[in-house]
Amino acid sequence: MTYENILLKKENKIAVITINRPESLNALNALTIKEISSALDELQSDHEVRAIILTGSGEKSFVAGADIKEFSNFNQEKAEELARNGQNILFDKIENLSKPVIAAVNGFALGGGLELAMSCHIRYASENAKLGLPEVTLGLIPGYGGTQRLPKLVGKGIANEMIFSAKMIPAQRAKEIGLVNEVFPIGELLSKTEELAKTIALNSxxxxxxxxxxxxxxxxxxxxxxxxxxxxxxxxxxxxxxxxxxxxxxxxxxx
Structure with missing residues (x-):
């Protein structure tokens, strides 16, 4: 299958999905969500693939958030449909996939980007990563599972602080609170993530x-x-x- 907004590579039982919209800091739009979902379906049925890495193109951004232009004029009904469809099509699918999905968070992971990373089973981050949920600055709350997954990962108090303040946190702080597993220099992030994926691929x-x-x-x-x-x-x-x-x-x- 040919994709417009993502790159898909499969090698040595490992698949790498790269969100490839560098002009918009890899922001999630409807097509990107659909393409990641389709790629996951393809990888789920590929018996050669044992682990999946999800990352963003370039060094600036994993996913800088949802593409606000797509939903800026939505009403309540359409907004609820957007959130529900996103959960069903992608975020819940990742969390419940039978193969491990590892987020390699390179740079900004904000809003929907952090929610995407949190839906993955494991998270590695680069030293330049910045993570946050800025939705309240727009008069909104996270809509792709942020209020549910973040408290489970870091505890309710820290989750409330991040959500209410909308502040970004650096990678090392994210590791301290358990939001990411490990932090590496940007040039080593993907290779270290691949090392973990290869180790996982050896197991049952x-x-x-x-x-x-x-x-x-x-x-x-x-x-x-x-x-x-x-x-x-x-x-x-x-x-x-x-x-x-x-x-x-x-x-x-x-x-």
Whole structure:
């Protein structure tokens, strides 16, 4: 499939989706959201791909936010439809994808950009990254899951501070509060993210898929029971047979 606003590369079981709108600091518009979603569908069905990296083109911006020009004249009905469709088409899809999605946050991750990064399973950031949710400066609130995912990652108090103040925070502060996992020089960000993706790709895709589903339920009353169920199910799957056999035979597993 040919894409207009994203680049897609697949190599050594790793896929890299690059949002490629440098003229607008990779802002999310409707087409970009649709194209990322389509790329994820393609990668989900590609059995060779074990992990996915999501990043932005250039060094200035991961995603500087949503493309405000597209919704500046919306009324309540159209705004709710925009938020709901975005969640269904992209943000929830990333969070619930059976393959790990790692955000390589290069530069600005603001508004919808930070919400996009937060929907990913893991976040690495460059030293020049700036992260924030500035929606209240527009008389709005985050509409792509920001008020829900940020408190789960950093706690309610810090989330409220970020949302109410609309301040951007630097990468090191984001690491301190648990918003990103690691911080690297901009020139090393993608290679370090690829290293992690390659490590993940060596492990059981069946187990990782179950782990994603279980951890997504960790803050619900279904979490423990789901973990027990999945733990049992994996005992009847071929990856468990290969993993245990490899351990007993003192060799690396071939999943």
């Amino acid at each position: 895709p069946m187990a990782i898929s179950k782990a994603i589903k279980a951890t997504n339920l960790s803050d619900t009353d279904k979490g423990f029971e789901t973990e027990i169920k999945f733990f049992g199910e994996l005992f009847d799957m071929e990856d468990k047979q290969e993993g245990v056999s490899a351990f007993l035979e003192k060799r690396k597993p071939n999943f």
